[in-house]
Amino acid sequence: MSSCIVYAKVVEMKDTAETKTERQKWMSLLAKAPSGRISTLLDGFMDRPDFTWLRPPEIGSVMVQGRAGATGSPFNLGEMTVTRCALKLTSGTVGHAYIQGRRKTDAEAAAIVDALMQTDAANNVSEQVLQPLQDEMTKTRTKRAGKAAATKVDFFTMVRGED
């Protein structure tokens, strides 16, 4: 069936687009973490490093765009609330955060983790914060997808006599 060929093409296009750096991946993960979760995981295994603010947490908005017909011209869909901040560890490493919602303490924790991930502590932080976050979010996502899958319609055709 021709649709199979089209499907292969769609999958292939998607794969080539996925060339993200490690930092892009962890910052994206931190932005989507449930409220309070980064702090709990971070404080659960280490004392927070000292830092100075380059940009204290600030609440603002980002205009979200869509595309006409999903693939055509961009249009403005509406805004979302976003909190951002930037800080510098005493070692000089800079951490940034841009996260959804109005969540200053979460933004601070995310920026600390972003900074730590660029230091020698990276392996530890990755293991103690990022990995559990990723696992929890995957679990939530899989559970929801499973519920959606349970509502999938299994069509059956009544067999007719003539064949």
Next chain:
Amino acid sequence: MYVAVKGGERAIENAHTWLAEERRGDTSVAELSIEQIREQLSLAVNRVMAEGSLYDPDLAALAIKQSRGDLIEAIFLIRAYRTTLPRFGSSNPVNTAEMACDRRISATFKDVPGGQLLGPTFDYTHRLLDFKLAAEGETAEAPNRDTDATAIPHVIDFLNAEGLIEEAPHDDTTPPDLTREPLEMPADRPLRLQALTRGDEGFVLSMAYSTQRGYARNHAFVGELRIGSVAVEMDIPELGFAIEIGEITLTECETVNQFKGSKSEPPQFTRGYGLVFGQTERKAISMALVDRALRWEELGEDNVGAPAQDAEFVLYHADNIQATGFLEHIKLPHYVDFQSELELVRKLRREAMADNVAEAAE
């Protein structure tokens, strides 16, 4: 003319205090929390986010509480709050093909790859009041089915091998933004889509319904309706790369419409598009129908004079905050206006009476 009137301070203050008391209602009944509204009245929250044009479920829930459930008042509160926020920038266009779908159905193609996922829908319920909900009760855990949870590509992509369906070619033009520049005619499609996605659900629904009843009939099928979450990605200037800054729930509707061809286009199916914040499927379907009706000019169709074809009429009346602002202001004091009208009517009456007397005398 509207003239500020002094003298009502105490009355206003007392009215607001009473409003707060009435909002709370009977204090022997437990107070609603923002979390309860967010979790249990989520479709109201979705509507306030969509028409308030700000995705933030907690804020929308707060607005619903403050407005005593008057959703247009809640939308007003969100719009007002939105204007106080500094804007950090624009996201990259969301990729709805990568949506983690809660629901995905096609009314046109039964056997679409990825299948028909009904999701948490009111469809097929009997619309009978469920008195079990009036008593406190546990809800059953929704069944689960193993899935590889990969993204489900759009239906239209599969079915266009023959070129029977109009395509939406990729471009990266910066879209106009009606929150920055006043809405002006002629409005191109991106501007129309922005106005429709934040437009009043009831208004957009009625406009869509009018096309179904025959005013600019374009016979729409729901090619695909999907609801789910998508990541929002944004280029961060100080970092020099893009990251995902969050995840939002969207409803997307693509209609497939009959089109008998025009001078420039061969007969094919054309498309209407709806994309709305939250789980808001009535709105998304309505938006797609109205979008399609408004495309008559670019598709070379006849303007049959239907309301839904009139971009100026549709777009200038779709915004419920503009509408309610202008409508409700007429209840505010217009004493001086009215005084002058009164004088005018008295004068006209005096003249008319004098004429009558003069005629009778002749």
